[in-house]
Each structure stands twice: as structure tokens, then as C-alpha cells.
Amino acid sequence: MKERLVQMEILRYNPDTDTEAYFQHYEVVCQEEWVVLDALNKIKETIDPTLNYRWSCHMAVCGSCGMMINGDPKLSCHTFLRDYAGVIRVEPLAHFPIERDLVTAPDDFMEKLKRVKPYLIPKAPKPISEGEYKQTPAQLKRYHQFTLCINCMLCYAACPEYGLTPKFIGPAALSLAHRYNQDSRDGGRDERQEIIASKEGVWECTFVGACSEVCPAHVDPASALQQIKIASSIDWFQEHLMPWGKK
Amino acid sequence: MAKSNKPIIWFPFAAGGTVIAFFIPVIVLLTFMAALGYVPTGLSYDSMRAFAGSGIGKLVIFGVIALSLWSSAHRLRCTCYDFGLRADTLVANVLYLAAAAGSIATAVYLLRI
Numbered sequence: 340m341k342e343r344l345v346q347m348e349i350l351r352y353n354p355d356t357d358t359e360a361y362f363q364h365y366e367v368v369c370q371e372e373w374v375v376l377d378a379l380n381k382i383k384e385t386i387d388p389t390l391n392y393r394w395s396c397h398m399a400v401c402g403s404c405g406m407m408i409n410g411d412p413k414l415s416c417h418t419f420l421r422d423y424a425g426v427i428r429v430e431p432l433a434h435f436p437i438e439r440d441l442v443t444a445p446d447d448f449m450e451k452l453k454r455v456k457p458y459l460i461p462k463a464p465k466p467i468s469e470g471e472y473k474q475t476p477a478q479l480k481r482y483h484q485f486t487l488c489i490n491c492m493l494c495y496a497a498c499p500e501y502g503l504t505p506k507f508i509g510p511a512a513l514s515l516a517h518r519y520n521q522d523s524r525d526g527g528r529d530e531r532q533e534i535i536a537s538k539e540g541v542w543e544c545t546f547v548g549a550c551s552e553v554c555p556a557h558v559d560p561a562s563a564l565q566q567i568k569i570a571s572s573i574d575w576f577q578e579h580l581m582p583w584g585k586k
Numbered sequence: 587m588a589k590s591n592k593p594i595i596w597f598p599f600a601a602g603g604t605v606i607a608f609f610i611p612v613i614v615l616l617t618f619m620a621a622l623g624y625v626p627t628g629l630s631y632d633s634m635r636a637f638a639g640s641g642i643g644k645l646v647i648f649g650v651i652a653l654s655l656w657s658s659a660h661r662l663r664c665t666c667y668d669f670g671l672r673a674d675t676l677v678a679n680v681l682y683l684a685a686a687a688g689s690i691a692t693a694v695y696l697l698r699i
Binding site: 499500532533536537545547568569571572574575576 | 589591596664
């Protein structure tokens with residue numbers, strides 16, 4: 340197997356000792372077919388055990404190794420060294436506070452995720468004796484794509500609106516709200532609309548589309564947000580111009 | 587949290603975006619062809635004028651122009667905001683007034699045909 344000397348510039352920050360973050364340069368021999376996460380692991384194992392970063396599955400499923408690689412939000416387990424020449428710059432995910440080195444605090448996203456109620460809220464209670472819920476392939480197709488989100492937060496790091504307006508609920512949380520709104524078993528849309536049809540909800544989005552470009556799971560959050568905008572607009576016209584049609 | 591009234595602005599913006607996507611490239615192409623002297627008979631000055639003179643023609647032309655102007659004004663407002671121009675109320679008023687002025691001018695010219 341071919342080996343290569345990889346040069347990396349990694350953002351370091353230790354809240355106990357550093358007043359501000361700085362870049363540290365590393366040189367590490369890697370296999371040509373490795374991903375950035377492999378290089379980080381080798382640095383930690385052989386050069387600098389103090390380096391901190393999150394990872395778990397190493398197969399683009401868990402969503403925990405998101406970081407900025409040469410300025411782009413990427414999963415480091417899904418980013419091949421062979422696609423980069425020269426010094427590779429690795430930084431923590433943009434728009435999130437740094438906890439230590441490449442580890443960021445995801446609290447803001449977690450809190451927003453909770454607010455949009457990303458779980459099934461049944462229309463009416465249904466006892467188990469009445470049997471299972473059935474869905475047609477067409478009903479499944481309406482929301483399936485939005486179930487693929489792995490909560491990696493790359494879309495938040497890519498979204499300029501979230502960077503400008505941190506109150507914005509953001510792409511992943513809104514897409515997950517949409518995922519349940521589109522589910523034929525769900526009856527919770529009115530509850531979710533109170534959050535997602537507010538100014539800080541879907542209306543902060545200006546359809547830049549960066550979320551869909553960086554999404555490693557091909558969820559296409561921008562499409563979910565556009566669909567929410569259309570549905571919320573129809574709601575608005577029904578509520579304000581057709582009061583007789585009000586639920 | 588209160589639901590936003592943004593749909594009043596966004597819905598015509600989205601409609602305008604659709605109109606721009608479907609009509610404007612065709613209009614640009616036809617105008618370009620006309621400039622080179624290739625005018626299909628159905629699009630001659632006389633038949634276009636007759637179209638603009640009819641009620642439905644006026645409505646279609648007004649719809650295309652007014653929605654496109656509104657959509658462009660709103661897109662420009664968002665772009666200004668994204669590029670760091672944070673005087674949003676001022677920007678919105680200037681751009682929407684420009685779109686309204688263009689729409690009123692369109693209505694006036696159409697009614698004079």
C-alpha cells in the first residue's frame with residue numbers, strides 16, 4: 340500500500356490553559372486510502388495524545404465526527420486524504436462553541452431539536468388490540484428521505500443564516516419536524532407549527548441551499564424547508580383570508 | 587411563539603420565482619430573436635398589441651411583470667441581508683417600493699393600450 344506524508348494544521352484550544360485557540364502543525368505518515376479521521380487517530384496514538392475530537396462509528400452513520408476540513412463542513416470519516424494536496428486544515432464545526440480542540444458543544448441544536456417535537460404524536464390513542472398502523476409505499480415515500488438525518492450538524496455549520504441569527508431553528512431540526520408532519524400516522528402538525536412557522540422557524544431561511552450541499556446523508560434539508568414554507572403559507576391564507584375554513 | 591406573517595411577502599415571492607423560471611428565459615429568447623429579425627407571425631407587433639389590448643392579455647402581462655418584480659425585490663433584500671447590510675427595514679422599504687412603482691407603471695401603460 341502506498342504511503343504519504345500528510346501535513347495537517349489542527350485548531351487547538353484547552354479552556355483550562357489557553358486564552359485563545361491556535362493552530363498546531365502535524366506531520367504524519369498515512370496510507371494513501373485513509374480518511375482524515377484515520378490521520379487524526381494516528382496523530383493521537385503516535386504523536387500527541389492530548390488531541391481531542393469526537394468520533395464513533397467510522398462509517399458515516401453516527402454523525403459525531405463532523406469538523407471543518409479546509410473550511411468545509413465534513414464528516415472526517417468520510418473525507419479521503421487522496422482528495423487533498425498540501426496542508427490540510429482541520430477546525431471544529433463552525434457556528435458552535437468550542438469545548439476543547441475539535442470538540443464543540445451541541446447544546447443549542449439539541450435544545451432546538453427537542454422544541455420541534457421530533458417524534459410521532461398520534462392523531463388519537465390507538466390500543467395495541469386494534470393492530471398495527473399501515474402505510475402505503477407512497478405514504479412512506481413522502482417522509483422517508485427526511486428520516487435519514489444522522490444529527491451530524493454539518494448543515495448548521497454550513498448555514499450562513501444560522502451563523503448570522505443563532506435563534507434560527509435551523510435545517511436539521513426543521514427537516515425532522517417536517518419528517519413527522521409528513522407521516523400519515525402523525526397528528527402533531529398544529530403543535531409543531533407554533534414553533535416552525537414562527538419568525539425564528541422556517542422564515543429565517545433564505546434558501547441558500549448550503550445545507551443540502553453538505554448533507555452526508557442526502558436528506559436535502561433545503562427541500563424540506565421549502566415544503567414547510569409552502570404549507571405554512573397555505574395555513575396563513577386559510578387562517579387570515581378564509582376564517583370560515585379555520586380548523 | 588407567534589406564527590409569522592411572512593407568507594404575505596413570501597408567497598408572491600415564490601410565485602414570482604416560478605414565473606421568472608418559466609417565462610423570463612422564453613421572453614429573453616424571443617426578444618433576442620426579434621432583435622435579429624426573426625419574428626414568428628403569432629408574435630408580430632400587431633398580434634402582440636392585440637393580445638395586450640385584451641383583458642386576459644393585460645392580466646397575464648401584469649401578472650408576469652408584477653410577480654417578477656416582487657420576487658426580485660425580495661431576493662435582493664435577502665441577498666443584502668446575507669452580505670451584511672443589516673438595515674433590513676430600510677432595504678425592504680426601498681426595494682418593495684421600487685417593485686410597487688414598477689407594477690403601478692405596468693398597470694398604467696397596460697390600461698392605456
